[in-house]
Amino acid sequence: MSADTRRTPAESAILYAALLACAAITLMPYAWMVSSSFKTNIAIFSAQVDLIPDEPIIDNYIEAVTRHPVGRALANSLIMAGVETLAVVVTSILTAYPFARLRFPGRDILFLAILGTMMIPSQVTMIPAFILIKWLGWIDTYQGLIVPRIMTPLGIFLMRQFLQTLPRELEEAARIDGCSRMQTLLRVLVPLTGPAVATLAIFTFTASWNEFFWPLLVVQSTEMWTLQILIASMKQAEVVDWGVVMAVVTMSVLPTTAIYVLLQRYFVKGIAMSGLKG
Amino acid sequence: MALAQGSGPAAAATRLPAGPRWWNEETRFGWLAISPALAFFAFFVGFPVCYSFYLSFHDWNMMSPTPYWVGLENYTSLLDDDEFRRSLIQTAAFTFGITICIVVLSLGMAVLLDQKLRWIKLYRTIFYLPAVTSLVAIGVVWVWIFDPQYGLINQALAGLGIVGPVWLADPQVALLALIVTAAWRNIGYFATIFLAGLQGIDAMYYEAARIDGASAWACFRRITVPLLRPTILFVVVMSVILSFQVFALVYVMTGGGPAGSTSVLVFYLYQQAFTYFRMGYASAIGFVLFVIIFALTLIQFRAFGKPVQS
Structure with a gap:
């Protein structure tokens, strides 16, 4: 269908117009966000729509950084997303390896049990998880933010799918040479997991960076705010200072956008792996 | 180590x-x-x-040392709880609206993206972008877009001489505004999934149809839709599951208001648990949510999950 060479100019024009319209609708909120972040209050509360401000200013950014804990929130988001990503990659590889490669009683049922936890909405487990964190004394700490999220069924599933595609001969050769299973995993298989690790890491980092619900429960003091919590709280203010809010939102959106634009082939791979496995 | x-x-x-x-x-x-x-x-x-x-069978406010057994009371009081019923209806309306939008618009977008056109990769990149942007950021930006006086939409409407609604402040319109926002975020994501499904359809079917003189619409209805059935099922199930759990957008954009018109299940659960500290009652709501999602998923597999007949 796509290779239709008989398309008339009118048909092509309609297709391009539709694409352009979709792109404009998709990009407009970003343009509005960035443009508002460079506007004076007078320009923001004016009766005309200027996508490019008449006199762009950076005062909103200066005010955001000096009057709100943006630096701290940025660091917290980075720590949370970074540690979580590292942990998920390590735990996923270790757990996926036996499921992908070894034969032992209980393997399939345990794998199904782990996958089955994906069916349970997080809201069902959230209240006891919160109580658990409270018992552990982890409210308002990094442990509390991170530890309940260091393993994901999706990560284990993705790594298992990937490990199954690697040729068995490599491992068998290493085993014959006297490597233990752990050595085989670390020296032979792990170096080959690059693309899958990249995909998993990018998805985990983005999801963690954007996470709102769990930090909302665990975080209490301003020092522990993540960027998402900071933005939500700025929006709850009596009088919302839209220019400054948009400056913070723009800064919070930049990292994930950059990762996405630079590494998008891994995103496409991830969708194919998670959504529509062959 | x-x-x-x-x-x-x-x-x-x-x-x-x-x-x-x-x-x-x-x-x-x-x-x-x-x-x-x-x-x-x-x-x-x-x-x-x-x-x-x-x-869920107890009363507990997290302050008292032990939960107090109340049997089925939490579940039975849910039946009489008007606010709960309302949040359930609003969640269903949100889910229904967003899922219709997603199936129609994402599929349309995927068909567009499946064409051989110039710059098509760039468009694919752009359309997926909202899926990597946080719901909190999107919520805040759309609150500003929906601003009755200075927002993008009402200023554009004013340019056409129309006085726009007050959107998030109007109980009649607020849920619709949430649907628009959620649709904007999710259409590109699901279009990517549809696109993968479209590209899995053998071109031979279309060639055969073309030789028989079938129109583009006939091809779409008789070939694309039937063969895309597993993907459509996947998208509908995912959309229903995600929409039933909507929270961040509601929290940021409306706080359940105005007048409770956008209070959805998870938001109600959150309020019961962490505003009123009714942990038992909130747990019961959580289980009802779980059962609903599970049942809806099963029904959808029954309804659409039949194998494709050739």
């Missing part, structure tokens, strides 16, 4: 005399390697599910 420790016992174990045949080195290593995961999921999923079930 945890990794290195794993090799010790497993390597030493190979020298031990053999037990039963299945109890070999492979089994021991396998169980050892997955045991952290089993412990983790038991602790952070298994235990919470059981405890949540236990709590």
Whole structure:
């Protein structure tokens, strides 16, 4: 269908117009966000729509950084997303390896049990998880933010799918040479997991960076705010200072956008792996 | 470090005399390697599910030392709870609206993206972008877009001489505004999934249809839609599951208001648990949510999941 060479100019024009319209609708909120972040209050509360401000200013950014804990929130988001990503990659590889490669009683049922936890909405487990964190004394700490999220069924599933595609001969050769299973995993298989690790890491980092619900429960003091919590709280203010809010939102959106634009082939791979496995 | 420790016992174990045949080195290593995961999921999923079930038969405000047994009372009072019923209806309306939008518009977008056109890769990149942007950021930006006076939409409408609604401040329109926002975020994501499905359809079907003189619309209806059935099922199920759990957008954009018109299930649950500290009642809501999502998923598999007839 796509290779239709008989398309008339009118048909092509309609297709391009539709694409352009979709792109404009998709990009407009970003343009509005960035443009508002460079506007004076007078320009923001004016009766005309200027996508490019008449006199762009950076005062909103200066005010955001000096009057709100943006630096701290940025660091917290980075720590949370970074540690979580590292942990998920390590735990996923270790757990996926036996499921992908070894034969032992209980393997399939345990794998199904782990996958089955994906069916349970997080809201069902959230209240006891919160109580658990409270018992552990982890409210308002990094442990509390991170530890309940260091393993994901999706990560284990993705790594298992990937490990199954690697040729068995490599491992068998290493085993014959006297490597233990752990050595085989670390020296032979792990170096080959690059693309899958990249995909998993990018998805985990983005999801963690954007996470709102769990930090909302665990975080209490301003020092522990993540960027998402900071933005939500700025929006709850009596009088919302839209220019400054948009400056913070723009800064919070930049990292994930950059990762996405630079590494998008891994995103496409991830969708194919998670959504529509062959 | 945890990794290195794993090799010790497993390597030493190979020298031990053999037990039963299945109890070999492979089994021991396998169980050892997955045991952290089993412990983790038991602790952070298994235990919470059981405890949540236990709590749903109790009254507990987290202050009193022990939960107080009330039997089925939490569940029976849900039946009489008008606010709960309302949040359930609003969640269903949100889910229905967003899922219709997603199936129609994402599929349309995917068909567009499947064409051989110039710059098509760039368009694919752009359309997926909202899916990597946080819901909190999107919510805040759209609150500003929906601003009755200075927002993008009403200023554009004013340019056409139309006085726009007050959107998020109008109980009649607020849920619709949430649907628009959620649709904007999700259409590109689901279009990517549809596109993968479209590209899996053998071009031979279309060639055969073309030789028979079928129109583009006939091809779409008779070939694309039937063969895309598994993808459509997947998209509908995902959309329903995600929409039933909508929270961040509501929290940021409306706080459940105005006049409770956008209070959805998870938001109601959150309020009961962390504003009123009714942990037992909130747990009961959580279980009802779980059962609803599970039932809807099963029904959808029954309804659409039949194998494609050729």
